[in-house]
Amino acid sequence: MFVKELHCPKCRAVHAADQIIQTCTCGAPLLAVYDSEKIAARIRKEDLTSRPHTLWRYRELLPVRDAANIISLSEGMTPLIPLEKLGRELGLADLRLKDESPQTTGTFKARGASVGVSRARELGVHTLAMPTNGNAGGAWAAYCARAGIRAVLVMSKNAPAMNRMEIGMLGASLFLVDGVITDAGAVVNRAIAEHGWLNAATFKEPWRIEGKKTLGFELAEQFGWDVPDAVLVPCGGGLGIIGIYKGLRELQKIGWIGSRLPRLIAVQSTGCAPMVRAFQEARPDVEFWENAKTCAFGITAPRPVGAFLTLEAIRKTDGYAVAVDDTAILRAQKELAAREGCYICPEGAATVAALPQLRRDGVIGPRDRVVLLNTGTGLKYPETADYTAREVALDASIA
Amino acid sequence: MFVKELHCPKCRAVHAADQIIQTCTCGAPLLAVYDSEKIAARIRKEDLTSRPHTLWRYRELLPVRDAANIISLSEGMTPLIPLEKLGRELGLADLRLKDESPQTTGTFKARGASVGVSRARELGVHTLAMPTNGNAGGAWAAYCARAGIRAVLVMSKNAPAMNRMEIGMLGASLFLVDGVITDAGAVVNRAIAEHGWLNAATFKEPWRIEGKKTLGFELAEQFGWDVPDAVLVPCGGGLGIIGIYKGLRELQKIGWIGSRLPRLIAVQSTGCAPMVRAFQEARPDVEFWENAKTCAFGITAPRPVGAFLTLEAIRKTDGYAVAVDDTAILRAQKELAAREGCYICPEGAATVAALPQLRRDGVIGPRDRVVLLNTGTGLKYPETADYTAREVALDASIA
Numbered sequence: 001m002f003v004k005e006l007h008c009p010k011c012r013a014v015h016a017a018d019q020i021i022q023t024c025t026c027g028a029p030l031l032a033v034y035d036s037e038k039i040a041a042r043i044r045k046e047d048l049t050s051r052p053h054t055l056w057r058y059r060e061l062l063p064v065r066d067a068a069n070i071i072s073l074s075e076g077m078t079p080l081i082p083l084e085k086l087g088r089e090l091g092l093a094d095l096r097l098k099d100e101s102p103q104t105t106g107t108f109k110a111r112g113a114s115v116g117v118s119r120a121r122e123l124g125v126h127t128l129a130m131p132t133n134g135n136a137g138g139a140w141a142a143y144c145a146r147a148g149i150r151a152v153l154v155m156s157k158n159a160p161a162m163n164r165m166e167i168g169m170l171g172a173s174l175f176l177v178d179g180v181i182t183d184a185g186a187v188v189n190r191a192i193a194e195h196g197w198l199n200a201a202t203f204k205e206p207w208r209i210e211g212k213k214t215l216g217f218e219l220a221e222q223f224g225w226d227v228p229d230a231v232l233v234p235c236g237g238g239l240g241i242i243g244i245y246k247g248l249r250e251l252q253k254i255g256w257i258g259s260r261l262p263r264l265i266a267v268q269s270t271g272c273a274p275m276v277r278a279f280q281e282a283r284p285d286v287e288f289w290e291n292a293k294t295c296a297f298g299i300t301a302p303r304p305v306g307a308f309l310t311l312e313a314i315r316k317t318d319g320y321a322v323a324v325d326d327t328a329i330l331r332a333q334k335e336l337a338a339r340e341g342c343y344i345c346p347e348g349a350a351t352v353a354a355l356p357q358l359r360r361d362g363v364i365g366p367r368d369r370v371v372l373l374n375t376g377t378g379l380k381y382p383e384t385a386d387y388t389a390r391e392v393a394l395d396a397s398i399a
Numbered sequence: 400m401f402v403k404e405l406h407c408p409k410c411r412a413v414h415a416a417d418q419i420i421q422t423c424t425c426g427a428p429l430l431a432v433y434d435s436e437k438i439a440a441r442i443r444k445e446d447l448t449s450r451p452h453t454l455w456r457y458r459e460l461l462p463v464r465d466a467a468n469i470i471s472l473s474e475g476m477t478p479l480i481p482l483e484k485l486g487r488e489l490g491l492a493d494l495r496l497k498d499e500s501p502q503t504t505g506t507f508k509a510r511g512a513s514v515g516v517s518r519a520r521e522l523g524v525h526t527l528a529m530p531t532n533g534n535a536g537g538a539w540a541a542y543c544a545r546a547g548i549r550a551v552l553v554m555s556k557n558a559p560a561m562n563r564m565e566i567g568m569l570g571a572s573l574f575l576v577d578g579v580i581t582d583a584g585a586v587v588n589r590a591i592a593e594h595g596w597l598n599a600a601t602f603k604e605p606w607r608i609e610g611k612k613t614l615g616f617e618l619a620e621q622f623g624w625d626v627p628d629a630v631l632v633p634c635g636g637g638l639g640i641i642g643i644y645k646g647l648r649e650l651q652k653i654g655w656i657g658s659r660l661p662r663l664i665a666v667q668s669t670g671c672a673p674m675v676r677a678f679q680e681a682r683p684d685v686e687f688w689e690n691a692k693t694c695a696f697g698i699t700a701p702r703p704v705g706a707f708l709t710l711e712a713i714r715k716t717d718g719y720a721v722a723v724d725d726t727a728i729l730r731a732q733k734e735l736a737a738r739e740g741c742y743i744c745p746e747g748a749a750t751v752a753a754l755p756q757l758r759r760d761g762v763i764g765p766r767d768r769v770v771l772l773n774t775g776t777g778l779k780y781p782e783t784a785d786y787t788a789r790e791v792a793l794d795a796s797i798a
Contacts (some may be wrong), residue, residue, distance in 0.1 A: 099473070102503075145740040146696040161781070175790075184792065195798065338544050340545055343504065380505070383558070391575045391577075392574045394578055399590070
């Protein structure tokens with residue numbers, strides 16, 4: 001393992017990596033720092049071609065010491081699907097969907113779960129707990145089941161029923177609260193304090209983000225060790241953007257890509273857009289978003305812990321932040337399904353909905369190579385579906 | 400394209416491949432025959448490593464003339480996931496799940512749809528129709544949406560609601576009938592006769608099976624151009640088994656694998672087991688199964704058209720056919736999820752449920768390398784889920 005230490009991006013403290021640890025003593029999230037020189041000397045990007053078609057192909061850049069601890073369900077290496085019809089209509093020569101639908105449990109949360117659970121097993125964790133909007137809970141439940149780690153998941157009664165089913169079927173301990181994810185977090189915090197479990201919430205342990213950063217690795221590899229010009233990322237907790245940024249920075253440090261980075265563009269719902277407000281007002285952190293509510297349930301995060309890191313990644317890449325309303329999201333979801341055959345989740349559809357505005361505002365130009373991150377399958381959101389089916393008699397004609 | 404012609408396995412008639420064609424004049428399904436010598440001279444299996452990680456990597460063995468007609472959503476090349484806990488318990492040294500969950504629309508139907516729709520586009524089809532139990536409809540709707548082909552899908556009102564939603568969202572024309580798939584088929588047949596559409600039902604056109612056979616290619620490639628000892632396949636229409644058999648036979652003909660084939664084992668539900676009955680009674684074809692009913696909706700096929708081919712593939716590989724009841728299926732689904740982290744569909748779970756019996760009867764030995772085919776994600780079957788979730792107050796303790 002090439003992790004040197006854990007580093008606090010707020011108070012600059014340094015912590016040992018080979019211990020069960022949560023946040024920094026100052027309360028900020030911890031980030032793993034790698035020995036780039038050793039990694040650069042050890043592997044070349046050409047070596048990857050003979051490796052498994054999962055995110056573990058980048059194992060030198062991931063935090064597991066003994067390969068026997070890797071819990072894998074074939075996560076990562078998701079496709080980049082060309083969206084030619086939509087691109088033509090918007091005057092974009094190269095528009096692609098980084099489609100996370102074909103992941104374990106149908107969402108990009110498999111990345112953080114595979115790496116986070118593997119590292120938890122390596123460090124001897126027996127029980128972990130977290131609050132979840134649903135999809136992270138499903139993914140962590142799957143990997144914990146495989147690892148033999150008990151997963152305690154707390155979610156809102158209002159979270160999608162599909163997630164509840166998924167988590168329950170995967171054998172996790174599931175608790176429902178009458179509140180939002182912050183309320184679920186409070187219940188988890190008390191349980192952690194009481195039982196000594198690991199808190200596996202976003203940014204409460206340092207390894208989940210190591211899985212997410214493989215999105216950055218894959219984008220670079222899939223663009224032939226170049227990078228696209230812009231990546232649109234649905235933004236709730238903000239880990240997608242922070243992960244892509246961290247991954248690409250690490251590739252720069254080992255010399256696999258050049259100095260250019262894609263513009264990272266956060267897409268939120270107008271029902272919960274604290275990141276967009278902070279970006280527009282050029283503030284370093286977000287304020288709590290009151291009465292957060294959107295059909296894109298996975299990006300409902302009124303005040304995410306690592307927002308300052310998301311905002312930093314956006315600014316350092318000359319990025320942008322934009323919000324779209326639920327009507328536009330649901331229309332985009334339906335249109336993409338019926339025209340490109342990609343039935344994506346509302347969170348992913350938010351990036352599609354944001355495109356016309358980004359084109360109008362000149363954030364994206366006609367020759368830009370643009371990637372939309374779809375974070376999961378539309379199948380998990382039956383409650384947002386709107387379609388027509390006609391009942392016919394057995395002897396009737398259809399046309 | 401290396402397709403020489405279409406061949407009728409019943410009356411031995413030969414038909415030209417470059418035409419829109421349905422079944423043979425004798426009514427039997429048509430099978431594509433390739434020029435094995437030319438293919439063997441043109442490519443080596445080593446050439447595959449640099450190709451896309453989709454089923455189109457085997458393009459010389461697939462029926463599309465112009466690559467511009469390929470409609471791809473990154474289908475195929477699904478993982479083989481080791482099931483170590485389950486294997487240990489059953490005394491099986493090497494047990495793996497060929498997991499089709501991470502396919503377009505969540506099921507293995509993406510294979511037939513990608514190849515079938517690509518070929519339909521190449522031949523100029525504008526509208527196609529088919530009866531469906533749900534998952535095939537979803538996959539064909541996705542690829543037709545992308546291809547700009549109109550898909551008319553007729554399904555039972557009793558089919559899973561998730562499939563209805565999926566098909567509707569993907570922009571297909573969806574008709575519901577108060578009956579089973581045979582009734583839906585009758586409605587389709589009348590519409591085909593009336594409007595001149597393509598009938599894309601299983602075995603009613605020759606190209607869907609060409610997608611399914613890639614399961615055989617992948618198994619061989621994933622076993623290092625050897626084959627496993629046994630493959631358990633959920634069996635409704637039987638196309639999974641016929642496809643694997645056809646694919647492996649073609650690899651033999653071009654010299655990529657040896658003479659040994661895996662035992663192909665059909666798994667049905669006791670609620671609809673015409674293939675098992677025909678196998679046990681050593682009959683060449685099935686009889687209609689009355690009152691077919693199982694929670695594994697996708698394998699409800701009371702009298703599949705190509706059953707004689709399925710039975711032939713089973714016998715020629717020294718295979719077997721076995722039925723399990725719904726209770727065992729649902730228990731196996733839940734156990735696999737909670738222990739291996741694989742939340743699979745009831746059809747796939749039927750193969751898990753069949754294992755103890757196959758071990759007891761000596762069909763599978765302790766050193767056999769055994770593959771279970773999981774045909775899709777459990778997420779599409781919320782109605783079969785059975786789990787526990789506890790509501791807790793915001794100030795309550797959890798343990």
